[in-house]
Amino acid sequence: MQAGGVSGFQNAPVTRAVVLASGLLSVVFSANRRARALGLSYQEIVKNFRLWRIFASVFAFQSTPELIFGLYLLYYFRVFERQIGSNKYSVFSLFTISVSSLLQILSLVLLKDSNYISALASGPYGLIFGSFIPFFLDIPITSRFRIFGVNFSDKSIIYLAGLQLLLSSWKRSLIPGICGLVAGSLYRLNVLGIRRMKLPQIIASFFARFFAPPPGSSSRPSRSLVGNMSSHTGRAVQNQPSTGSAPVAEPPESSIAMLVSMGFDANAARQALMRARNDINVATNILLEAQSH
Incomplete structure (x- = not known):
């Protein structure tokens, strides 16, 4: 990670x-x-x-x-x-x-x-x-x-x-x-x-x-990573790219299970993996950031 x-x-x-x-x-x-x-x-x-x-x-x-x-x-x-x-x-x-x-x-x-x-x-x-x-x-x-x-x-x-x-x-x-x-x-x-x-x-x-770092000191603010994903509700991820990009494949159950074993909710893990295009490293970071708010 x-x-x-x-x-x-x-x-x-x-x-x-x-x-x-x-x-x-x-x-x-x-x-x-x-x-x-x-x-x-x-x-x-x-x-x-x-x-x-x-x-x-x-x-x-x-x-x-x-x-x-x-x-x-x-x-x-x-x-x-x-x-x-x-x-x-x-x-x-x-x-x-x-x-x-x-x-x-x-x-x-x-x-x-x-x-x-x-x-x-x-x-x-x-x-x-x-x-x-x-x-x-x-x-x-x-x-x-x-x-x-x-x-x-x-x-x-x-x-x-x-x-x-x-x-x-x-x-x-x-x-x-x-x-x-x-x-x-x-x-x-x-x-x-x-x-x-x-x-x-x-x-x-x-x-x-x-x-705490001053506002605007990070080029990638924490909330922009979380976006519209909720770690508690399992709502569909919004703002998916629509300019010709291929749809995101359904996350593998093994990846979801790995995130669940770390203590994350299964629905939140699925949403994070979809947002991260099934990159488990990025998904873990998204979940950690969402959990901190």
């Missing part, structure tokens, strides 16, 4: 805020040559109790390759904010970041008497690798191909980017990545009913006001 049917950060203000914070802090600390000192360590966090280091380590990457792959994955995973809404995605982000940070600190405490590791890599590993849980479970493979005899799918590039980030600093990045996967799994299991929680409306309004 492609990163999104709407360009930029339309309907994803929380993701935009995280990307901006991560990019700016990474550049600032790198310019001051303090990036390497950002990672969580037992000495700084537990013994010296410098809690400000936790905030800095949550957002700022320590190297340019980590920054590139990290921001790419954050940008791609904005599809989940569009799917569940910015409020719930804010809860997901806070939960995965907080739980991952606590698990990282716990790992430092457990490993303090060993020579295994002294400090961990910094960056939003909790949010990134927590997002791989719904990516693995909810996003279907829609196409497969072979390169030099090796099988790949349309999801492979995301997995490869995640693997690169996970192993970018070896043990220093491996532990934060694993902690992020655990945090994402706990959210998926609805620990403490976390998936039903929402932030106060004032916080959601803050992100919508200050981090």
